[in-house]
Amino acid sequence: xxxxxxxxxxxxxxxxxxxxxxxxxxxxxxxxxxxxxxxxxxxxxxxxxxxxxxxxxxxxxxxxxxxxxxxxxxxxxxxxxxxxxxxxxxxxxxxxxxxxxxxxxxxxxxxxxxxxxxxxxxxxxxxxxxxxxxxxxxxxxxxxxxxxxxxxxxxxxxxxxxxxxxxxxxxxxxxxxxxxxxxxxxxxxxxxxxxxxxxxxxxxxxxxxxxxxxxxxxxxxxxxxxxxxxxxxxxxxxxxxxxxxxxxxxxxxxxxxxxxxxxxxxxxxxxxxxxxxxxxxxxxxxxxxxxxxxxxxxxxxxxxxxxxxxxxxxxxxxxxxxxxxxxxxxxxxxxxxxxxxxxxxxxxxxxxxxxxxxxxxxxxxxxxxxxxxxxxxxxxxxxxxxxxxxxxxxxxxxxxxxxxxxxxxxxxxxxxxxxxxxxxxxxxxxxxxxxxxxxxxxxxxxxxxxxxxxxxx
Amino acid sequence: xxxxxxxxxxxxxxxxxxxxxxxxxxxxxxxxxxxxxxxxxxxxxxxxxxxxxxxxxxxxxxxxxxxxxxxxxxxxxxxxxxxxxxxxxxxxxxxxxxxxxxxxxxxxxxxxxxxxxxxxxx
Numbered sequence: 334x335x336x337x338x339x340x341x342x343x344x345x346x347x348x349x350x351x352x353x354x355x356x357x358x359x360x361x362x363x364x365x366x367x368x369x370x371x372x373x374x375x376x377x378x379x380x381x382x383x384x385x386x387x388x389x390x391x392x393x394x395x396x397x398x399x400x401x402x403x404x405x406x407x408x409x410x411x412x413x414x415x416x417x418x419x420x421x422x423x424x425x426x427x428x429x430x431x432x433x434x435x436x437x438x439x440x441x442x443x444x445x446x447x448x449x450x451x452x453x454x455x456x457x458x459x460x461x462x463x464x465x466x467x468x469x470x471x472x473x474x475x476x477x478x479x480x481x482x483x484x485x486x487x488x489x490x491x492x493x494x495x496x497x498x499x500x501x502x503x504x505x506x507x508x509x510x511x512x513x514x515x516x517x518x519x520x521x522x523x524x525x526x527x528x529x530x531x532x533x534x535x536x537x538x539x540x541x542x543x544x545x546x547x548x549x550x551x552x553x554x555x556x557x558x559x560x561x562x563x564x565x566x567x568x569x570x571x572x573x574x575x576x577x578x579x580x581x582x583x584x585x586x587x588x589x590x591x592x593x594x595x596x597x598x599x600x601x602x603x604x605x606x607x608x609x610x611x612x613x614x615x616x617x618x619x620x621x622x623x624x625x626x627x628x629x630x631x632x633x634x635x636x637x638x639x640x641x642x643x644x645x646x647x648x649x650x651x652x653x654x655x656x657x658x659x660x661x662x663x664x665x666x667x668x669x670x671x672x673x674x675x676x677x678x679x680x681x682x683x684x685x686x687x688x689x690x691x692x693x694x695x696x697x698x699x700x701x702x703x704x705x706x707x708x709x710x711x712x713x714x715x716x717x718x719x720x721x722x723x724x725x726x727x728x729x730x731x732x733x734x735x736x737x738x739x740x741x742x743x744x745x746x747x748x749x750x751x752x753x754x755x756x757x758x759x760x761x762x763x764x765x766x767x768x769x770x771x772x773x774x775x776x777x778x779x780x781x782x783x784x785x786x787x788x789x790x
Numbered sequence: 791x792x793x794x795x796x797x798x799x800x801x802x803x804x805x806x807x808x809x810x811x812x813x814x815x816x817x818x819x820x821x822x823x824x825x826x827x828x829x830x831x832x833x834x835x836x837x838x839x840x841x842x843x844x845x846x847x848x849x850x851x852x853x854x855x856x857x858x859x860x861x862x863x864x865x866x867x868x869x870x871x872x873x874x875x876x877x878x879x880x881x882x883x884x885x886x887x888x889x890x891x892x893x894x895x896x897x898x899x900x901x902x903x904x905x906x907x908x909x910x911x912x
Contacts, residue, residue, distance in 0.1 A: 487873040487874060487876075487877060488873070488876035489880050490872075490880035490881045490883075490884060491830040491832075492826060493884075520889060524883075524884070557830060557831075694831050696828040698828045699828075727836070727837045727838055728820070728821050728824050728837075731814070731817040731818065732821050732825075733818075761811075761818075764815075764818060
Protein backbone atom coordinates (compact mmCIF):
# COMPACT_ATOMS: atom_id res chain seq x y z
CA UNK A 334 0.00 0.00 0.00
CA UNK A 335 1.19 3.49 -0.70
CA UNK A 336 1.74 5.50 2.41
CA UNK A 337 0.92 9.12 1.85
CA UNK A 338 1.22 11.90 4.39
CA UNK A 339 -1.50 14.44 5.04
CA UNK A 340 0.25 17.13 3.03
CA UNK A 341 0.97 14.92 0.02
CA UNK A 342 0.06 16.12 -3.45
CA UNK A 343 -3.62 15.17 -3.93
CA UNK A 344 -3.16 14.53 -7.66
CA UNK A 345 -0.24 12.20 -7.03
CA UNK A 346 -2.24 10.51 -4.29
CA UNK A 347 -5.30 9.99 -6.48
CA UNK A 348 -3.17 8.60 -9.28
CA UNK A 349 -1.32 6.23 -6.96
CA UNK A 350 -4.60 4.96 -5.56
CA UNK A 351 -6.05 4.62 -9.03
CA UNK A 352 -3.05 2.65 -10.21
CA UNK A 353 -3.45 0.38 -7.22
CA UNK A 354 -7.09 -0.36 -7.88
CA UNK A 355 -7.39 -0.21 -11.66
CA UNK A 356 -4.17 -0.88 -13.55
CA UNK A 357 -4.83 -4.55 -14.36
CA UNK A 358 -8.53 -3.95 -15.01
CA UNK A 359 -7.89 -1.23 -17.59
CA UNK A 360 -5.17 -3.31 -19.28
CA UNK A 361 -7.42 -6.35 -19.50
CA UNK A 362 -10.40 -4.28 -20.70
CA UNK A 363 -8.26 -2.86 -23.54
CA UNK A 364 -6.89 -6.30 -24.36
CA UNK A 365 -10.44 -7.53 -24.77
CA UNK A 366 -11.16 -4.66 -27.16
CA UNK A 367 -8.19 -5.31 -29.46
CA UNK A 368 -6.98 -8.82 -29.19
CA UNK A 369 -4.33 -8.35 -31.89
CA UNK A 370 -2.33 -5.71 -30.05
CA UNK A 371 0.69 -6.94 -28.10
CA UNK A 372 0.25 -6.76 -24.37
CA UNK A 373 3.39 -4.63 -24.06
CA UNK A 374 1.83 -1.93 -26.22
CA UNK A 375 -1.37 -1.97 -24.21
CA UNK A 376 0.63 -1.67 -21.00
CA UNK A 377 2.74 1.13 -22.44
CA UNK A 378 -0.40 3.02 -23.42
CA UNK A 379 -1.93 2.64 -19.95
CA UNK A 380 1.35 3.62 -18.34
CA UNK A 381 1.54 6.69 -20.60
CA UNK A 382 -2.01 7.62 -19.69
CA UNK A 383 -1.09 7.56 -15.99
CA UNK A 384 1.94 9.76 -16.70
CA UNK A 385 -0.19 12.16 -18.75
CA UNK A 386 -2.72 12.31 -15.93
CA UNK A 387 0.01 13.51 -13.60
CA UNK A 388 0.57 16.67 -15.66
CA UNK A 389 -2.94 17.22 -17.01
CA UNK A 390 -4.75 16.78 -13.69
CA UNK A 391 -2.30 19.09 -11.95
CA UNK A 392 -3.38 21.92 -14.29
CA UNK A 393 -6.41 24.05 -13.44
CA UNK A 394 -9.59 22.77 -15.02
CA UNK A 395 -10.28 23.60 -18.66
CA UNK A 396 -13.97 24.06 -19.22
CA UNK A 397 -13.91 22.69 -22.71
CA UNK A 398 -12.72 19.33 -21.55
CA UNK A 399 -15.94 17.39 -21.09
CA UNK A 400 -14.25 14.66 -19.11
CA UNK A 401 -12.99 16.97 -16.43
CA UNK A 402 -15.37 18.34 -13.84
CA UNK A 403 -15.38 22.10 -13.54
CA UNK A 404 -13.40 23.56 -10.68
CA UNK A 405 -11.00 20.69 -10.31
CA UNK A 406 -8.10 19.28 -12.26
CA UNK A 407 -9.08 15.75 -11.37
CA UNK A 408 -11.78 14.38 -13.69
CA UNK A 409 -15.09 13.20 -12.31
CA UNK A 410 -14.45 9.66 -13.50
CA UNK A 411 -10.69 9.14 -13.14
CA UNK A 412 -10.57 5.49 -14.27
CA UNK A 413 -12.74 6.34 -17.28
CA UNK A 414 -10.33 9.16 -18.16
CA UNK A 415 -7.30 6.87 -18.00
CA UNK A 416 -9.14 4.25 -20.02
CA UNK A 417 -10.10 6.74 -22.72
CA UNK A 418 -6.65 8.27 -23.00
CA UNK A 419 -4.98 4.86 -23.17
CA UNK A 420 -7.52 3.70 -25.73
CA UNK A 421 -6.89 6.76 -27.90
CA UNK A 422 -3.18 6.13 -27.80
CA UNK A 423 -3.80 2.63 -29.01
CA UNK A 424 -6.02 3.93 -31.79
CA UNK A 425 -3.22 6.20 -33.01
CA UNK A 426 -0.86 3.27 -32.80
CA UNK A 427 -3.16 1.14 -34.91
CA UNK A 428 -3.49 3.93 -37.46
CA UNK A 429 0.26 4.31 -37.69
CA UNK A 430 0.72 0.63 -38.30
CA UNK A 431 -2.39 0.22 -40.39
CA UNK A 432 -0.63 -1.07 -43.47
CA UNK A 433 1.24 -3.73 -41.60
CA UNK A 434 -1.79 -4.73 -39.63
CA UNK A 435 -3.97 -5.66 -42.56
CA UNK A 436 -6.14 -7.86 -40.37
CA UNK A 437 -7.18 -4.80 -38.46
CA UNK A 438 -8.62 -2.94 -41.46
CA UNK A 439 -12.15 -3.65 -40.41
CA UNK A 440 -11.60 -2.03 -37.06
CA UNK A 441 -9.54 0.94 -38.18
CA UNK A 442 -11.94 1.97 -40.91
CA UNK A 443 -14.51 2.81 -38.30
CA UNK A 444 -12.08 4.91 -36.32
CA UNK A 445 -12.10 8.52 -37.29
CA UNK A 446 -11.58 11.98 -35.88
CA UNK A 447 -8.79 13.26 -33.68
CA UNK A 448 -7.67 10.49 -31.44
CA UNK A 449 -4.78 11.92 -29.55
CA UNK A 450 -6.50 14.16 -27.03
CA UNK A 451 -8.58 12.87 -24.23
CA UNK A 452 -11.16 15.61 -24.45
CA UNK A 453 -12.55 14.88 -27.86
CA UNK A 454 -12.71 11.17 -27.51
CA UNK A 455 -16.13 10.28 -26.26
CA UNK A 456 -18.42 10.79 -29.20
CA UNK A 457 -16.10 10.03 -32.10
CA UNK A 458 -15.93 6.32 -31.55
CA UNK A 459 -19.27 4.66 -31.73
CA UNK A 460 -19.62 2.05 -29.11
CA UNK A 461 -16.89 3.44 -26.93
CA UNK A 462 -18.24 6.68 -25.53
CA UNK A 463 -21.37 5.90 -23.60
CA UNK A 464 -20.32 2.28 -23.33
CA UNK A 465 -17.00 2.97 -21.71
CA UNK A 466 -16.68 0.21 -19.16
CA UNK A 467 -18.19 1.21 -15.87
CA UNK A 468 -15.19 1.66 -13.63
CA UNK A 469 -17.19 2.00 -10.48
CA UNK A 470 -19.42 -0.99 -10.09
CA UNK A 471 -19.09 -4.41 -8.62
CA UNK A 472 -18.39 -6.12 -11.95
CA UNK A 473 -14.80 -5.25 -11.23
CA UNK A 474 -14.57 -7.60 -8.39
CA UNK A 475 -15.52 -10.33 -10.76
CA UNK A 476 -13.12 -9.13 -13.39
CA UNK A 477 -10.34 -9.07 -10.84
CA UNK A 478 -11.12 -12.66 -9.88
CA UNK A 479 -11.28 -13.60 -13.54
CA UNK A 480 -7.78 -12.20 -13.92
CA UNK A 481 -6.66 -14.13 -10.85
CA UNK A 482 -7.83 -17.40 -12.39
CA UNK A 483 -6.18 -16.43 -15.67
CA UNK A 484 -2.86 -16.01 -13.84
CA UNK A 485 -3.22 -19.52 -12.43
CA UNK A 486 -2.22 -20.99 -15.79
CA UNK A 487 -0.87 -24.54 -15.41
CA UNK A 488 2.11 -23.95 -17.73
CA UNK A 489 3.59 -21.22 -15.55
CA UNK A 490 5.70 -21.91 -12.48
CA UNK A 491 4.29 -20.67 -9.17
CA UNK A 492 6.85 -17.83 -9.03
CA UNK A 493 5.74 -16.54 -12.43
CA UNK A 494 2.08 -16.94 -11.42
CA UNK A 495 2.78 -14.86 -8.32
CA UNK A 496 4.59 -12.13 -10.24
CA UNK A 497 1.84 -11.71 -12.83
CA UNK A 498 -0.83 -11.85 -10.10
CA UNK A 499 0.93 -9.06 -8.22
CA UNK A 500 1.32 -7.12 -11.47
CA UNK A 501 -2.14 -7.47 -13.00
CA UNK A 502 -4.44 -8.42 -10.13
CA UNK A 503 -2.89 -6.56 -7.20
CA UNK A 504 -1.51 -3.80 -9.46
CA UNK A 505 1.89 -3.52 -7.79
CA UNK A 506 4.64 -1.72 -9.65
CA UNK A 507 7.72 -3.62 -10.78
CA UNK A 508 10.06 -2.21 -8.14
CA UNK A 509 7.56 -3.05 -5.39
CA UNK A 510 7.26 -6.62 -6.70
CA UNK A 511 11.04 -6.92 -6.83
CA UNK A 512 11.46 -5.69 -3.26
CA UNK A 513 8.66 -7.91 -1.97
CA UNK A 514 10.04 -11.06 -3.58
CA UNK A 515 13.71 -10.33 -2.93
CA UNK A 516 14.40 -10.10 -6.67
CA UNK A 517 16.05 -7.40 -8.75
CA UNK A 518 13.90 -5.12 -10.90
CA UNK A 519 15.78 -6.57 -13.86
CA UNK A 520 14.89 -10.10 -12.81
CA UNK A 521 11.20 -9.20 -12.56
CA UNK A 522 11.38 -7.49 -15.96
CA UNK A 523 12.91 -10.55 -17.61
CA UNK A 524 10.34 -12.80 -16.07
CA UNK A 525 7.49 -10.50 -17.15
CA UNK A 526 8.86 -10.39 -20.67
CA UNK A 527 8.50 -14.15 -21.02
CA UNK A 528 5.17 -14.20 -19.20
CA UNK A 529 3.75 -11.49 -21.50
CA UNK A 530 4.62 -13.54 -24.54
CA UNK A 531 2.72 -16.42 -23.02
CA UNK A 532 -0.20 -14.17 -22.05
CA UNK A 533 -0.38 -12.89 -25.63
CA UNK A 534 0.20 -16.18 -27.45
CA UNK A 535 -2.38 -18.03 -25.44
CA UNK A 536 -4.77 -15.14 -24.89
CA UNK A 537 -4.54 -15.77 -21.20
CA UNK A 538 -6.46 -12.68 -20.16
CA UNK A 539 -9.06 -12.94 -22.89
CA UNK A 540 -10.35 -16.43 -22.53
CA UNK A 541 -12.93 -16.86 -19.86
CA UNK A 542 -11.74 -19.42 -17.35
CA UNK A 543 -15.22 -20.67 -18.13
CA UNK A 544 -17.93 -22.47 -16.30
CA UNK A 545 -17.85 -22.97 -12.55
CA UNK A 546 -16.39 -26.39 -13.20
CA UNK A 547 -13.61 -24.84 -15.28
CA UNK A 548 -12.89 -22.49 -12.40
CA UNK A 549 -12.81 -25.39 -10.01
CA UNK A 550 -10.00 -27.07 -11.88
CA UNK A 551 -7.78 -24.04 -11.31
CA UNK A 552 -8.85 -23.39 -7.74
CA UNK A 553 -5.95 -25.40 -6.18
CA UNK A 554 -3.48 -23.34 -8.22
CA UNK A 555 -5.19 -20.12 -7.14
CA UNK A 556 -4.89 -21.31 -3.52
CA UNK A 557 -1.21 -21.97 -4.04
CA UNK A 558 -0.66 -18.48 -5.50
CA UNK A 559 -2.36 -16.92 -2.48
CA UNK A 560 -0.51 -19.17 -0.03
CA UNK A 561 2.91 -18.52 -1.54
CA UNK A 562 2.25 -14.78 -1.83
CA UNK A 563 1.39 -14.69 1.85
CA UNK A 564 4.51 -16.68 2.71
CA UNK A 565 6.73 -14.37 0.69
CA UNK A 566 5.36 -11.52 2.78
CA UNK A 567 5.52 -13.43 6.03
CA UNK A 568 9.08 -14.64 5.96
CA UNK A 569 11.29 -12.03 7.57
CA UNK A 570 14.19 -12.68 5.22
CA UNK A 571 13.01 -10.64 2.25
CA UNK A 572 12.04 -7.06 1.64
CA UNK A 573 11.22 -4.47 4.29
CA UNK A 574 8.53 -4.85 6.92
CA UNK A 575 5.98 -2.51 5.34
CA UNK A 576 6.22 -4.14 1.90
CA UNK A 577 5.97 -7.57 3.48
CA UNK A 578 2.88 -6.64 5.43
CA UNK A 579 1.18 -5.33 2.31
CA UNK A 580 1.93 -8.58 0.50
CA UNK A 581 0.22 -10.50 3.30
CA UNK A 582 -2.73 -8.09 3.05
CA UNK A 583 -2.98 -8.71 -0.71
CA UNK A 584 -3.12 -12.46 -0.12
CA UNK A 585 -5.80 -12.08 2.55
CA UNK A 586 -7.88 -9.80 0.30
CA UNK A 587 -7.72 -12.19 -2.65
CA UNK A 588 -8.73 -15.11 -0.45
CA UNK A 589 -11.59 -13.14 1.09
CA UNK A 590 -12.76 -12.18 -2.39
CA UNK A 591 -12.93 -15.84 -3.38
CA UNK A 592 -15.03 -16.61 -0.32
CA UNK A 593 -17.30 -13.59 -0.78
CA UNK A 594 -18.03 -14.60 -4.36
CA UNK A 595 -18.67 -18.19 -3.32
CA UNK A 596 -15.92 -19.39 -5.61
CA UNK A 597 -13.99 -21.09 -2.83
CA UNK A 598 -14.30 -24.47 -1.17
CA UNK A 599 -13.32 -25.89 2.20
CA UNK A 600 -9.62 -25.57 1.33
CA UNK A 601 -10.16 -21.82 0.72
CA UNK A 602 -11.55 -21.49 4.24
CA UNK A 603 -8.65 -23.44 5.75
CA UNK A 604 -6.19 -21.27 3.83
CA UNK A 605 -7.94 -18.11 4.99
CA UNK A 606 -7.84 -19.40 8.59
CA UNK A 607 -4.14 -20.23 8.29
CA UNK A 608 -3.25 -16.77 6.98
CA UNK A 609 -5.34 -15.06 9.70
CA UNK A 610 -3.65 -17.10 12.45
CA UNK A 611 -0.26 -16.02 11.12
CA UNK A 612 -1.20 -12.41 10.35
CA UNK A 613 -2.44 -12.10 13.95
CA UNK A 614 1.14 -12.75 15.11
CA UNK A 615 2.84 -10.45 12.58
CA UNK A 616 3.63 -7.73 15.11
CA UNK A 617 4.88 -10.12 17.79
CA UNK A 618 7.75 -11.38 15.68
CA UNK A 619 10.03 -8.41 16.20
CA UNK A 620 11.09 -6.61 19.37
CA UNK A 621 10.40 -2.88 19.83
CA UNK A 622 13.98 -2.30 18.66
CA UNK A 623 13.40 -4.34 15.50
CA UNK A 624 15.19 -7.56 16.44
CA UNK A 625 13.86 -10.88 15.19
CA UNK A 626 12.22 -12.86 18.02
CA UNK A 627 11.90 -16.62 18.19
CA UNK A 628 8.52 -18.06 19.16
CA UNK A 629 9.65 -18.67 22.76
CA UNK A 630 10.70 -15.01 23.14
CA UNK A 631 7.54 -13.40 21.76
CA UNK A 632 5.22 -11.29 23.88
CA UNK A 633 1.94 -13.11 23.35
CA UNK A 634 -0.10 -10.11 24.48
CA UNK A 635 0.96 -8.54 21.15
CA UNK A 636 -0.96 -11.18 19.24
CA UNK A 637 -4.22 -9.95 17.74
CA UNK A 638 -6.89 -11.91 19.62
CA UNK A 639 -9.96 -10.92 17.54
CA UNK A 640 -8.15 -12.07 14.39
CA UNK A 641 -7.24 -15.37 16.05
CA UNK A 642 -10.82 -15.98 17.04
CA UNK A 643 -12.03 -15.16 13.52
CA UNK A 644 -9.44 -17.61 12.16
CA UNK A 645 -10.79 -20.26 14.52
CA UNK A 646 -14.28 -19.73 13.11
CA UNK A 647 -13.07 -20.25 9.55
CA UNK A 648 -11.11 -23.35 10.52
CA UNK A 649 -14.24 -24.84 12.07
CA UNK A 650 -16.24 -24.03 8.92
CA UNK A 651 -13.59 -25.65 6.72
CA UNK A 652 -14.09 -29.07 8.21
CA UNK A 653 -16.44 -30.86 5.77
CA UNK A 654 -14.62 -32.15 2.73
CA UNK A 655 -11.14 -33.53 2.13
CA UNK A 656 -8.33 -32.35 4.40
CA UNK A 657 -5.59 -30.37 2.67
CA UNK A 658 -2.15 -29.20 3.74
CA UNK A 659 -3.80 -25.86 4.59
CA UNK A 660 -5.95 -27.63 7.18
CA UNK A 661 -2.94 -29.18 8.89
CA UNK A 662 -0.91 -25.99 8.79
CA UNK A 663 -3.86 -23.98 10.11
CA UNK A 664 -4.39 -26.51 12.92
CA UNK A 665 -0.72 -26.19 13.91
CA UNK A 666 -0.99 -22.39 13.88
CA UNK A 667 -4.19 -22.62 15.94
CA UNK A 668 -2.42 -24.71 18.60
CA UNK A 669 0.33 -22.07 18.83
CA UNK A 670 -2.20 -19.25 19.02
CA UNK A 671 -4.28 -20.90 21.72
CA UNK A 672 -1.36 -21.80 24.01
CA UNK A 673 -0.86 -19.29 26.84
CA UNK A 674 2.91 -19.85 26.80
CA UNK A 675 5.60 -21.59 24.80
CA UNK A 676 5.99 -24.23 27.53
CA UNK A 677 2.24 -24.90 27.67
CA UNK A 678 2.02 -25.59 23.95
CA UNK A 679 0.69 -28.98 22.88
CA UNK A 680 3.89 -30.01 21.09
CA UNK A 681 2.89 -33.67 21.02
CA UNK A 682 -0.17 -32.87 18.91
CA UNK A 683 1.79 -30.38 16.78
CA UNK A 684 4.41 -33.02 15.97
CA UNK A 685 1.66 -35.43 14.94
CA UNK A 686 0.14 -32.80 12.66
CA UNK A 687 3.56 -32.18 11.07
CA UNK A 688 3.80 -35.90 10.42
CA UNK A 689 0.46 -35.76 8.58
CA UNK A 690 1.68 -32.77 6.60
CA UNK A 691 4.87 -34.64 5.76
CA UNK A 692 2.91 -37.58 4.38
CA UNK A 693 0.91 -35.19 2.21
CA UNK A 694 3.92 -33.19 1.01
CA UNK A 695 7.14 -35.10 1.68
CA UNK A 696 10.08 -32.71 1.62
CA UNK A 697 13.07 -31.95 3.83
CA UNK A 698 11.80 -28.49 4.77
CA UNK A 699 8.63 -29.86 6.37
CA UNK A 700 10.70 -32.64 7.94
CA UNK A 701 12.80 -30.00 9.69
CA UNK A 702 9.68 -28.52 11.30
CA UNK A 703 8.62 -32.01 12.32
CA UNK A 704 12.01 -32.60 13.99
CA UNK A 705 11.85 -29.28 15.88
CA UNK A 706 8.34 -30.08 17.17
CA UNK A 707 9.58 -33.53 18.29
CA UNK A 708 12.32 -31.91 20.37
CA UNK A 709 9.87 -29.71 22.25
CA UNK A 710 7.48 -32.64 22.61
CA UNK A 711 10.23 -34.40 24.56
CA UNK A 712 11.47 -36.79 21.89
CA UNK A 713 14.99 -35.39 21.86
CA UNK A 714 16.82 -38.36 20.37
CA UNK A 715 14.51 -38.81 17.40
CA UNK A 716 14.65 -35.06 16.77
CA UNK A 717 18.45 -34.93 16.54
CA UNK A 718 18.49 -38.16 14.54
CA UNK A 719 16.21 -36.64 11.87
CA UNK A 720 18.15 -33.39 11.74
CA UNK A 721 21.46 -35.19 11.33
CA UNK A 722 19.95 -37.22 8.50
CA UNK A 723 18.76 -34.00 6.89
CA UNK A 724 22.10 -32.24 7.14
CA UNK A 725 23.73 -35.01 5.11
CA UNK A 726 21.58 -33.87 2.22
CA UNK A 727 23.59 -31.54 -0.01
CA UNK A 728 21.07 -28.72 -0.18
CA UNK A 729 20.11 -28.94 3.48
CA UNK A 730 23.74 -28.92 4.58
CA UNK A 731 24.04 -25.25 3.78
CA UNK A 732 20.47 -24.40 4.78
CA UNK A 733 20.34 -21.56 7.29
CA UNK A 734 17.23 -22.70 9.17
CA UNK A 735 18.47 -26.27 9.69
CA UNK A 736 21.85 -25.17 11.04
CA UNK A 737 20.20 -22.49 13.19
CA UNK A 738 17.75 -25.08 14.59
CA UNK A 739 20.57 -27.52 15.38
CA UNK A 740 22.54 -24.74 17.06
CA UNK A 741 19.60 -23.56 19.12
CA UNK A 742 18.49 -27.04 20.19
CA UNK A 743 22.06 -28.00 21.16
CA UNK A 744 22.18 -24.77 23.17
CA UNK A 745 18.97 -25.76 25.01
CA UNK A 746 20.43 -29.22 25.45
CA UNK A 747 23.53 -27.80 27.14
CA UNK A 748 25.89 -29.07 24.42
CA UNK A 749 27.86 -25.85 24.00
CA UNK A 750 30.55 -26.99 21.52
CA UNK A 751 27.93 -28.31 19.08
CA UNK A 752 25.74 -25.25 19.62
CA UNK A 753 28.69 -23.03 18.74
CA UNK A 754 29.64 -25.15 15.74
CA UNK A 755 26.20 -24.99 14.08
CA UNK A 756 25.43 -21.39 15.00
CA UNK A 757 28.73 -20.20 13.56
CA UNK A 758 28.09 -22.14 10.38
CA UNK A 759 24.88 -20.19 9.78
CA UNK A 760 26.69 -16.86 9.63
CA UNK A 761 27.59 -17.27 5.97
CA UNK A 762 24.38 -19.13 5.13
CA UNK A 763 22.14 -16.09 5.28
CA UNK A 764 22.54 -12.74 3.62
CA UNK A 765 19.86 -11.10 5.72
CA UNK A 766 21.10 -8.76 8.48
CA UNK A 767 18.14 -9.51 10.82
CA UNK A 768 18.91 -13.23 10.73
CA UNK A 769 22.64 -12.67 11.28
CA UNK A 770 21.84 -10.43 14.25
CA UNK A 771 19.55 -13.12 15.64
CA UNK A 772 22.34 -15.73 15.47
CA UNK A 773 24.86 -13.34 17.03
CA UNK A 774 22.46 -12.84 19.93
CA UNK A 775 22.25 -16.64 20.44
CA UNK A 776 26.05 -16.90 20.22
CA UNK A 777 26.42 -14.20 22.87
CA UNK A 778 24.46 -16.41 25.27
CA UNK A 779 27.13 -19.10 25.08
CA UNK A 780 29.52 -19.19 28.02
CA UNK A 781 32.97 -17.69 27.28
CA UNK A 782 35.53 -19.84 25.48
CA UNK A 783 37.47 -21.08 28.54
CA UNK A 784 34.26 -22.39 30.13
CA UNK A 785 32.99 -24.49 27.31
CA UNK A 786 36.40 -25.95 26.57
CA UNK A 787 36.05 -27.34 30.07
CA UNK A 788 32.50 -28.53 29.34
CA UNK A 789 33.59 -30.35 26.22
CA UNK A 790 36.27 -32.34 28.04
CA UNK B 791 1.87 -34.38 -12.17
CA UNK B 792 4.80 -35.66 -14.21
CA UNK B 793 8.44 -35.97 -13.20
CA UNK B 794 11.30 -34.04 -14.75
CA UNK B 795 15.05 -34.13 -14.33
CA UNK B 796 16.72 -30.74 -14.44
CA UNK B 797 20.38 -31.09 -15.36
CA UNK B 798 22.54 -28.13 -14.43
CA UNK B 799 25.24 -27.59 -17.02
CA UNK B 800 28.12 -25.24 -16.47
CA UNK B 801 31.75 -24.56 -17.24
CA UNK B 802 33.53 -26.73 -14.67
CA UNK B 803 36.81 -24.90 -15.18
CA UNK B 804 35.06 -21.72 -14.16
CA UNK B 805 33.41 -23.53 -11.24
CA UNK B 806 36.77 -24.93 -10.07
CA UNK B 807 38.24 -21.44 -10.00
CA UNK B 808 35.54 -19.94 -7.80
CA UNK B 809 36.56 -18.52 -4.43
CA UNK B 810 35.02 -20.19 -1.35
CA UNK B 811 32.91 -17.06 -0.81
CA UNK B 812 31.54 -17.20 -4.37
CA UNK B 813 30.83 -20.90 -3.98
CA UNK B 814 29.04 -20.28 -0.65
CA UNK B 815 26.96 -17.52 -2.24
CA UNK B 816 25.91 -19.95 -4.99
CA UNK B 817 24.82 -22.46 -2.38
CA UNK B 818 22.71 -19.84 -0.58
CA UNK B 819 20.89 -18.74 -3.75
CA UNK B 820 20.45 -22.29 -5.05
CA UNK B 821 19.05 -23.41 -1.67
CA UNK B 822 16.50 -20.59 -1.84
CA UNK B 823 15.43 -21.74 -5.29
CA UNK B 824 15.08 -25.34 -4.10
CA UNK B 825 13.19 -24.22 -1.00
CA UNK B 826 10.70 -22.32 -3.15
CA UNK B 827 10.08 -25.44 -5.22
CA UNK B 828 9.63 -27.50 -2.05
CA UNK B 829 7.17 -24.98 -0.63
CA UNK B 830 5.03 -25.23 -3.73
CA UNK B 831 5.15 -29.03 -3.56
CA UNK B 832 7.24 -29.55 -6.72
CA UNK B 833 10.64 -30.51 -5.32
CA UNK B 834 11.58 -34.20 -5.11
CA UNK B 835 15.36 -34.51 -4.85
CA UNK B 836 18.59 -32.74 -5.77
CA UNK B 837 22.34 -33.03 -5.44
CA UNK B 838 25.36 -31.24 -6.83
CA UNK B 839 28.19 -33.26 -8.38
CA UNK B 840 31.94 -32.97 -7.85
CA UNK B 841 34.04 -31.69 -10.73
CA UNK B 842 35.86 -34.97 -11.37
CA UNK B 843 34.91 -38.56 -12.08
CA UNK B 844 35.62 -41.34 -14.51
CA UNK B 845 34.39 -41.87 -18.03
CA UNK B 846 33.85 -45.27 -19.62
CA UNK B 847 33.97 -44.93 -23.40
CA UNK B 848 32.19 -47.06 -26.03
CA UNK B 849 35.17 -49.39 -26.29
CA UNK B 850 35.29 -49.75 -22.50
CA UNK B 851 38.34 -47.53 -22.35
CA UNK B 852 38.49 -45.82 -19.02
CA UNK B 853 39.46 -42.18 -18.73
CA UNK B 854 39.16 -39.37 -16.23
CA UNK B 855 36.42 -37.97 -18.32
CA UNK B 856 36.25 -35.01 -20.60
CA UNK B 857 34.15 -33.21 -18.01
CA UNK B 858 36.37 -30.31 -17.09
CA UNK B 859 37.29 -29.41 -20.68
CA UNK B 860 33.69 -29.32 -21.85
CA UNK B 861 32.12 -25.87 -21.86
CA UNK B 862 28.86 -27.20 -20.44
CA UNK B 863 29.27 -30.22 -18.23
CA UNK B 864 26.72 -31.58 -15.79
CA UNK B 865 27.37 -30.12 -12.34
CA UNK B 866 24.23 -31.17 -10.53
CA UNK B 867 20.68 -32.44 -10.87
CA UNK B 868 17.25 -31.62 -9.51
CA UNK B 869 14.31 -33.96 -9.71
CA UNK B 870 10.96 -32.18 -9.67
CA UNK B 871 7.32 -32.86 -10.38
CA UNK B 872 5.39 -30.42 -12.54
CA UNK B 873 2.13 -30.11 -14.47
CA UNK B 874 3.81 -30.05 -17.86
CA UNK B 875 7.11 -29.64 -19.69
CA UNK B 876 6.15 -25.98 -19.99
CA UNK B 877 5.86 -25.58 -16.24
CA UNK B 878 9.06 -27.54 -15.61
CA UNK B 879 10.79 -25.18 -18.05
CA UNK B 880 9.35 -22.23 -16.20
CA UNK B 881 11.03 -23.54 -13.01
CA UNK B 882 14.34 -23.96 -14.84
CA UNK B 883 14.20 -20.39 -16.11
CA UNK B 884 14.25 -19.23 -12.49
CA UNK B 885 17.41 -21.17 -11.60
CA UNK B 886 19.67 -18.49 -10.04
CA UNK B 887 22.67 -19.74 -12.00
CA UNK B 888 20.71 -19.30 -15.22
CA UNK B 889 19.65 -15.83 -14.12
CA UNK B 890 23.24 -14.80 -13.43
CA UNK B 891 24.36 -16.34 -16.69
CA UNK B 892 26.77 -18.97 -15.35
CA UNK B 893 24.83 -22.14 -16.11
CA UNK B 894 22.33 -23.71 -18.48
CA UNK B 895 19.60 -26.13 -17.47
CA UNK B 896 18.49 -29.11 -19.49
CA UNK B 897 14.88 -30.08 -18.76
CA UNK B 898 14.13 -33.76 -19.46
CA UNK B 899 10.82 -35.49 -18.79
CA UNK B 900 11.18 -38.81 -16.95
CA UNK B 901 9.77 -41.55 -19.17
CA UNK B 902 6.56 -42.93 -17.74
CA UNK B 903 6.65 -46.68 -18.37
CA UNK B 904 3.08 -47.09 -17.17
CA UNK B 905 1.82 -44.91 -19.97
CA UNK B 906 0.84 -47.17 -22.83
CA UNK B 907 -1.15 -45.12 -25.30
CA UNK B 908 -2.24 -48.14 -27.33
CA UNK B 909 -4.46 -49.13 -24.41
CA UNK B 910 -6.82 -46.39 -25.51
CA UNK B 911 -6.75 -47.49 -29.16
CA UNK B 912 -8.83 -50.60 -28.58
